[in-house]
Each structure stands twice: as C-alpha cells, then as structure tokens.
Amino acid sequence: MRYRFLGQILATVLFLVTCLAKADPEITVEPTPAWVKTLTPVDSTQLPQGSVRYHLSNSQILHQGKDQQSYFQLKMEPLNQQGVGEISELTFGFYPAFQHLVVHDISIVRDGKRLNRLQKAAFKLFQTERELSSKLYSEQWSALYILEDIRPGDILTYAYTIQGSNPIFERSDFGRFYLSWPQSVDRRFVRIISDQKLNYRFNRRDHPVTVSRHQSNYVYELDLRDVPAVLAESEYPTWHDPLNYIQYSGYSNWEQVNTWARGLYAIDRTLPGSLRKQLDAWREESGLKEAVNKAIRYVQEDIRYFGIELGINSHQPRTPRATLEKRYGDCKDKALLLTSMLAHLGVHSSPALVSSSRGRDIGRDIPSPGSFDHVINLIQLNGREYWVDATAAGQGIQLRHKGFFNYEHALPVAPATRTLKRVEPSFAEKSLLSTEIEELFDIDPADNSAELRVNTTFSHLKAEQVRRFFLASDSEQIKNSYTNFIATYYPGVDPAPLISYSDNLEENRLKVSEHYQIQSFAKLSSARKIFSLYGSGIVQYISKPQRPIRRSPLALVHPVDIRQRAVANIRGELLWQEALGSTEIDNPWFTFSRTAELHEDSLSVEFVFQSKSDHVNQGDMSEYMAQFDKLDKALHYQFWAKGKASDQRNNSKEMKNLIKSLINK
Numbered sequence: 001m002r003y004r005f006l007g008q009i010l011a012t013v014l015f016l017v018t019c020l021a022k023a024d025p026e027i028t029v030e031p032t033p034a035w036v037k038t039l040t041p042v043d044s045t046q047l048p049q050g051s052v053r054y055h056l057s058n059s060q061i062l063h064q065g066k067d068q069q070s071y072f073q074l075k076m077e078p079l080n081q082q083g084v085g086e087i088s089e090l091t092f093g094f095y096p097a098f099q100h101l102v103v104h105d106i107s108i109v110r111d112g113k114r115l116n117r118l119q120k121a122a123f124k125l126f127q128t129e130r131e132l133s134s135k136l137y138s139e140q141w142s143a144l145y146i147l148e149d150i151r152p153g154d155i156l157t158y159a160y161t162i163q164g165s166n167p168i169f170e171r172s173d174f175g176r177f178y179l180s181w182p183q184s185v186d187r188r189f190v191r192i193i194s195d196q197k198l199n200y201r202f203n204r205r206d207h208p209v210t211v212s213r214h215q216s217n218y219v220y221e222l223d224l225r226d227v228p229a230v231l232a233e234s235e236y237p238t239w240h241d242p243l244n245y246i247q248y249s250g251y252s253n254w255e256q257v258n259t260w261a262r263g264l265y266a267i268d269r270t271l272p273g274s275l276r277k278q279l280d281a282w283r284e285e286s287g288l289k290e291a292v293n294k295a296i297r298y299v300q301e302d303i304r305y306f307g308i309e310l311g312i313n314s315h316q317p318r319t320p321r322a323t324l325e326k327r328y329g330d331c332k333d334k335a336l337l338l339t340s341m342l343a344h345l346g347v348h349s350s351p352a353l354v355s356s357s358r359g360r361d362i363g364r365d366i367p368s369p370g371s372f373d374h375v376i377n378l379i380q381l382n383g384r385e386y387w388v389d390a391t392a393a394g395q396g397i398q399l400r401h402k403g404f405f406n407y408e409h410a411l412p413v414a415p416a417t418r419t420l421k422r423v424e425p426s427f428a429e430k431s432l433l434s435t436e437i438e439e440l441f442d443i444d445p446a447d448n449s450a451e452l453r454v455n456t457t458f459s460h461l462k463a464e465q466v467r468r469f470f471l472a473s474d475s476e477q478i479k480n481s482y483t484n485f486i487a488t489y490y491p492g493v494d495p496a497p498l499i500s501y502s503d504n505l506e507e508n509r510l511k512v513s514e515h516y517q518i519q520s521f522a523k524l525s526s527a528r529k530i531f532s533l534y535g536s537g538i539v540q541y542i543s544k545p546q547r548p549i550r551r552s553p554l555a556l557v558h559p560v561d562i563r564q565r566a567v568a569n570i571r572g573e574l575l576w577q578e579a580l581g582s583t584e585i586d587n588p589w590f591t592f593s594r595t596a597e598l599h600e601d602s603l604s605v606e607f608v609f610q611s612k613s614d615h616v617n618q619g620d621m622s623e624y625m626a627q628f629d630k631l632d633k634a635l636h637y638q639f640w641a642k643g644k645a646s647d648q649r650n651n652s653k654e655m656k657n658l659i660k661s662l663i664n665k
Helices: 006-012 081-087 254-265 273-286 288-302 320-326 331-344 359-364 460-472 475-487 618-634 644-664
Strands: 027-029 052-064 067-078 089-094 100-110 113-116 124-128 140-146 155-163 174-178 185-194 199-202 210-214 217-227 245-249 348-354 374-381 384-388 409-412 433-444 449-459 498-504 509-519 523-525 528-534 560-570 572-577 581-586 590-598 602-611 636-643
Touching (some): 089 155, 273 288, 331 348, 433 460, 433 528, 475 509, 560 636, 581 618, 590 618, 618 636
Parallel strands (some): 027 100
Antiparallel strands (some): 067 155, 100 113, 199 245, 348 374, 348 409, 374 384, 498 509, 528 636, 560 602, 572 636
C-alpha cells in the first residue's frame, strides 16, 4: 500500500523499517523533553469538513550520531460520530530491542476545559507482525490505548517520543516526513535537529525551510498552514507517490552509503567443504556455465526464503554457513550465499541493494540507506551482466532464460561503486510477459454448441508466474480458475474441462493445453445467432481505469507481448462476418493489430498486442481513453452462421405451412 489514512500514517511516520532482538517492551510516562519546541495555537481559515478535523500534526526529531529521539504530537477533532470512531483507538508501534516508548500527553478539551486521559495502566501491549505474509519476522510491538467518553466537538491531543534507533546504522540522520495526506491539516510542523549538516528535497512541492544553528546542532524547520487534502487516487505506478514529503540525509553521495553497506557484508564467507566439493564437481562435469546455473538454482530452490530479522540482521546478512545450516534465509542471506558460491567458481558477483516497491523513484533520492528494502545479485559472466534475484523460485534452469525483474536502479555492494547503477536485462525478451495462444473452435451452429481446444505457450517471466500457480494449486483449483476465465466470455462452458501442462525448464517455457465443451455458444439477436471470438489473452493486461479524470499517472502493465490466434471451423454456412483484413492501432502506449482471414470452411482471427509504456500521464488520459475504446472494440470479432440442420428444419416448417394452406382451401 502506497499510503495509509492520516490517523494510521501519523502513528508510524517517525519509524524506520527496522528489526528487533529479544527484549521486553516497556512504556514510560514522562513530561515533554526539553529539546522539543512548544507550539502556540494558530487560527485556520479552512472550513470543517469530513468526519475529523486535524488541527495540528507536529513532528520533531533529534539526531546525535547513532542516537535518535522522535517526538510526535497530533491534535484532532471528531466532527460527528463516525469521526469519534476513527480517533478513539490510538496505536503506537515500536521495536523494544532498541527503542523505548515515552508517552507525554493524552487529553481532550471539552467546553474549554482540559481533561487528562493519560493512564499508564490502560495501555495494552501486543506483538504485531505485519510482514509475515512476506515471509519476514521482525517482532514489532504495538501499544494500544482505547479512549472512553469521546464526543463530537472534543479536541483530542496526544504526544509521545520514540527513543533509540537501529544500531546497525552508522548514523541516524536520514529519513522522511510526509507533509500532506488525503485529509487536510490546519497546521503541519516539522523540526529536524542534527549534529551534522543535512541535505533535503521535496517530493511534490517545495516549501520554505528555516535553517539555523543552535549550539553545535543544525536545525531545520517547516511550518505549513492550511495544508489541503490530496485526492486519494489508485492505479498509479509504484514509482509515483502523490503525497508530498520532505526527505533528508546527512549522506553526501552513494559512495558513502556503499561504504556503510560493504562493512555489513565484510563477514566470514567461508563455505563448508561439502559445498565446495559439490561446486568443483559441477564445474568439472558440466563446465563453468552449467556450474553457475546449478549454483543459482540451488540457492533459489533448495534454500527456503524466510527472514527472521532481529537486531543487526535487519540489514546485515548471516554468514553462508549459518544460512546453509538453517536451510533458509532472507534476500540478503541468499544474495551473500550465492555471491560466495560464485566466487568459489571464479565468477565475479556482488549483492546489490534495490527497492522492491519504488523502482526508478529512488533515482531521485538523496543518498541514504533508507532507499532500499531488498537485495539481489549482479553477476558478470562471459562479458555479460546478469541481474538475479536469489529469492525467486520457479525460474527454470538456464541463467540465459531466467525472467528479469526490473528494479530499475541498484547499488552494488562492491569497491568500485560510486553511484546507482541502471538495472537492465541481459536479453530484452527476458523481461517480457510473453504469451502465444492458439485457439481451435469446432462450432455447430445448428445446436449452438462448440468444442474449444486451447494451446498456450508462456515464456520467461510469464512462464514463471504460471509455473508458480500450477505448483501451488491442486487439479480442482486449476480447473475452477480456467473454467471461470472462459465463462467470462462463454457462460455455457462445461465445468469439467481437461487441463494439462508441460514444462520446459531448460528454455523456461510452459505450455498449457485446455479442452472445453460449450453450450449456448452464440447469442441470439433478432433471430440471428451471433458468434464471437475474443482477444481474451490481451484483456487481462488492460483495464478501464476507475478514475479516468485524475491527477496522477495511470499505471499500465509493461512490457507485454501477446499473440493470440483463433480459428473457427464452422459446420454449416457462414452468412456474415466483420471486415476481413487488418485493423491496426498504434499510439504511445501500445501497438495492436487484428487480422481476419476467411478460408474454405473456417474463419481465423489473429490478435497481436505489444505494450510500449508502463504509464499514461494524467494530461494524456483523454486520448488514452479514446485509444482504449478502439482496442476494446477491436478485441471482439463477430460473425453469423447457420447449420445444416437449420435448413432441414426450415424445409419441414415450409412443408407444414403448405399442407395447412391446402387443407384450408
């Protein structure tokens, strides 16, 4: 999720993604620290609207070398009962191994009187693992405080400090603060104090920053008034964040970040003797290239992906020996293990830091360790560079054919690294979501039924996605999934199809064969049976945006290469069909062609779609929608047909009418 609603964001915005060693969580109630600047109330010109009015969001942070204190204060007012429900539960997240939660204030103002609601005994502590679904375990804790007797018109204020930072970082002076949300804020105040000079940038809109010196510290302040709400849009690219934030860092360049990272990876990389012998045997038996393939496959398939990120292991990998003993590891553990195995084979490889969610957006970042949340490998072999994700499974055997994950920018953890490096595929087709579909329809217009056989070949990245589906699903799940997809276009499909697949791991291709029986194949319109062929393999990669009028770019699936050919054998007479020949659409976002050909007893339609961009700029939405409508129409090809049995029934009906006429006479 790109962002949460304000109440959730503001409760966690000061925390870096870190991990936890075993420790007992503790909450302290203390007065506001002396270093925190006290704010005086200000008037707002914004009119109350929605369910909650946010009067003040106040973030202040103190950096002293590795030490960090993060203060936060929020003042809000429920405007109705829905708002009361939204603010009545306060949640504070922290990592007890290196952080301490200090609460300063929980109070309300009602009818001009301040009522203290802070009671230490009322906090409920529980462990939260938001990342378990991603196979990561870090032991974050939450403190829950349930407010009683809150009414519309009350002004709730709460304030707290998180003391401490992850010791794995050599310095704490980097981070970001959001300055806007889907809700408006009367006043947004940010104060950053550091013993080192900071660099900073804004994501969307620049604001004046007051810079001063206090004793030996640098002080940076922003004081924003009447911050408008940002429309909560969806379907935007991962590299686009519609909310404005200030990012800051004491690092001057990526080389400094690389130096920090290299220190984390400067650990014992010794491999067990048994694994060294195995690597030597692979090289002797099959040559260097095949030994590399087997080493990658071993780490991807035989070492389970799971991360227990406690203490320094949030960013520092475990030794290859430790990973091998446990038979599992997270991204950095697996990346270092693979690097060590390839080094034994004489192949240069290095771990590379990437962002799994932001892609190219980190290219705009001020250098800091906070830009990264994932680790992959950069491998140099036979004059080529290969980017390999050791956490990926089901990628086949050959490095040449493994699918490519486009993280766009990376920081290789290597002595020569001075800046971010562009992540590019070693071969262009590796990044494609490539599919070839052959459909054979045997249509009986008289019975309005059809037999459908489909052969689909998936390659590279798309083959890996489908392979994981087949490996994770039983036969009934597979049949159900495929049948429901076909039923979207042909509702009369029999629910018991024949589905099989064959897998070519050597070339990273997977072929799926489908066999369906379909009743009520055509739709009746004005006594005509209208048959349809669809470019169904393309439809799943395009969709009409939920918000065509938007302020953010629209995300598109890219790169995609789909070729679908449908052949309709007709047991009867073809009465009419849409135009034969080619229909072509070409624009900045995709190219498409549809070619229809008529043969002696069959009709064939070929659909070809290739994407050209991963997004549509908001200013181009009108033109894109016009192109989308053209494509949507072209993906549906219609024809009329009648069967031989239809002639017999018509002749019989005419004979009956003639007999009736003679009798009447």
